[in-house]
Amino acid sequence: DTAVSQTPKYLVTQMGNDKSIKCEQNLGHDTMYWYKQDSKKFLKIMFSYNNKELIINETVPNRFSPKSPDKAHLNLHINSLELGDSAVYFCASSPDGQSLNYGYTFGSGTRLTVV
Amino acid sequence: GNSVTQMEGPVTLSEEAFLTINCTYTATGYPSLFWYVQYPGEGLQLLLKATKADDKGSNKGFEATYRKETTSFHLEKGSVQVSDSAVYFCALSSNTGNQFYFGTGTSLTVIP
Numbered sequence: 001d002t003a004v005s006q007t008p009k010y011l012v013t014q015m016g017n018d019k020s021i022k023c024e025q026n027l028g029h030d031t032m033y034w035y036k037q038d039s040k041k042f043l044k045i046m047f048s049y050n051n052k053e054l055i056i057n058e059t060v061p062n063r064f065s066p067k068s069p070d071k072a073h074l075n076l077h078i079n080s081l082e083l084g085d086s087a088v089y090f091c092a093s094s095p096d097g098q099s100l101n102y103g104y105t106f107g108s109g110t111r112l113t114v115v
Numbered sequence: 116g117n118s119v120t121q122m123e124g125p126v127t128l129s130e131e132a133f134l135t136i137n138c139t140y141t142a143t144g145y146p147s148l149f150w151y152v153q154y155p156g157e158g159l160q161l162l163l164k165a166t167k168a169d170d171k172g173s174n175k176g177f178e179a180t181y182r183k184e185t186t187s188f189h190l191e192k193g194s195v196q197v198s199d200s201a202v203y204f205c206a207l208s209s210n211t212g213n214q215f216y217f218g219t220g221t222s223l224t225v226i227p
Contacts, residue, residue, distance in 0.1 A: 041202050041220040048214070056214060090158055101166055103149050103208070104215060106158040
């Protein structure tokens with residue numbers, strides 16, 4: 001059983017399109033996250049949700065909109081895709097927002113390529 | 116504020132060599148410290164952690180000791196293998212537990 005699963009694994013799309021990435025966790029965790037990893041492997045947090053409530057919203061273009069229908073799912077919708085959005089996007093989760101003791105569990109990533 | 120600084124890579128070692136990847140941190144309060152590993156084409160996996168000063172985290176032959184006096188959490192392995200080739204991330208969890216702070220990652224390549 002995959003703990004944190006993301007779909008799709010690869011996404012190639014044209015500039016200007018709208019796309020979504022889905023994330024589901026079966027760990028019973030309360031907090032989920034979206035991270036963006038650039039070509040130099042640098043990880044930047046984008047959003048964090050705790051039990052469906054947005055708790056972290058970093059400086060991200062408003063073309064990016066997270067949606068959490070329930071605490072096991074956190075989807076990422078991106079409007080009007082740009083070349084600079086090409087990256088690997090990681091979903092992660094942790095229990096109760098208390099990553100202090102447990103750390104995060106990451107999904108395997110979605111490699112987005114905008115052409 | 117909170118931050119993590121890792122040694123820059125890439126690092127290339129021969130099999131069975133000794134590995135050290137330096138990590139220092141800045142934090143308020145009492146953070147927890149982690150090392151994550153990312154194998155090619157995969158997500159990040161927790162390698163080891165330490166939740167208080169002087170704790171030693173260990174896994175798969177890797178070790179790191181939480182040193183409060185030097186604000187460091189250096190990753191070490193006595194004898195690396197080709198299969199250890201990956202990107203290693205040092206990370207800090209704030210004592211409020213709300214956010215992780217990742218280092219920039221260090222790419223390790225082990226050659227036979």
